[in-house]
Amino acid sequence: MPELPEVETVVRTLEHQLGNVTIKDCHVLWDNIIAYPTPQTFCAQIKGKTIQHYERYGKYLLFDLGSMMWIAHMRMEGKFYIQKSDEPYDKHVHVLFDLQDGRQLRYHDTRKFGKMYLYEKRKDIHQYPCFQNIGLDAFDERLTPTYLYHALHKRKIVLKAALLDQSVIAGIGNIYADEICFALGMHPETKIYHLRKKDFERLLQETRRILQGAIRYGGTTIRSYTSSLGVDGRFQLKLKVHAKKGEKCPVCQGEIKKITVATRGTCYCPTCQRKR
Incomplete structure (x- = not known):
């Protein structure tokens, strides 16, 4: 998607x-x-x-x-x-x-x-x-660490499910949820209520950094568009863990694993990403 x-x-x-x-x-x-x-x-x-x-x-x-x-x-x-x-x-x-x-x-x-x-x-x-059921866009200035803390810290869901919840942050899907979890060094099944206020600051920073980077990589397709390909926005992504099952982690060289989280296929590094 x-x-x-x-x-x-x-x-x-x-x-x-x-x-x-x-x-x-x-x-x-x-x-x-x-x-x-x-x-x-x-x-x-x-x-x-x-x-x-x-x-x-x-x-x-x-x-x-x-x-x-x-x-x-x-x-x-x-x-x-x-x-x-x-x-x-x-x-x-x-x-x-x-x-x-x-x-x-x-x-x-x-x-x-x-x-x-x-x-x-x-x-x-x-x-x-x-x-009506869509939350704030990931780049909306009203989306702050404090907003995220109050919206999520009492909920009994895991980190990846929180990232995928469009009623909280609008725009993140399976690909970038995996990448954000990896950037945070957190297991995707980390309980969201275990995150502290400063964790939500990092979560928002990493979310925006990763999304902005992906937008930059995709920007080259704007002028190179050809009608035979259609406009779908997909481009070659520089991903760290998503869809990398069995490959080496770019940080520790350990094996990237795949599990199911929030009904979605989820790739992560067991060494770099620990549960809280």
Whole structure:
């Protein structure tokens, strides 16, 4: 699933490639992709709108259309293609946006898990129904060590589950949760209530450092985008432990192990990451 850095790369790539383009028409080929309003109303309301600004919140893409906000969540396999309208497309393309400049923005989703929303513009992002259970973005200035301490220190969950909880920090997924646990030197099954206030300072520092680094690595894809690949934000990551089962730990040279934590496959170093 695209996580915060990948979604940031998608947003910036689309911004660079499309700019302030006007949507001439819209065609929905799989109704369930449109979560709100109805597919018919979605197409009618987005038609004629110009994308004025591109944003990201957690794992969501936001397209500011002036009086309205178009929000997209790519979920597991979603990606965007920018192609000529007469180019063929396969059965996994579910939404087509005809653009004023003659190109077509296509939403491709093999598993059909992605969702799109179209709302009238609101002042606060949490006034949009799709964000009612979403916490603060990882780079939101309101997300502080004190905020995290009060939100988590009494909960009976483990560290990795806390990092994956989108109602607390929006944007972290399985890849970066593993990397953050490793950077903290903490076993992913460490009970979150064992963390002290200063631990939450490090947690936030390492979270932002790792996410910013991943965004930098992904930035090179923005200008090298080709329509045949689609925009999904994935890039070659410099990972320390995630998906490295059986390989050597870059710190101690011990063997990286894989277990299941919070129902997710989890890689960690038993030597460098100890439980509390």
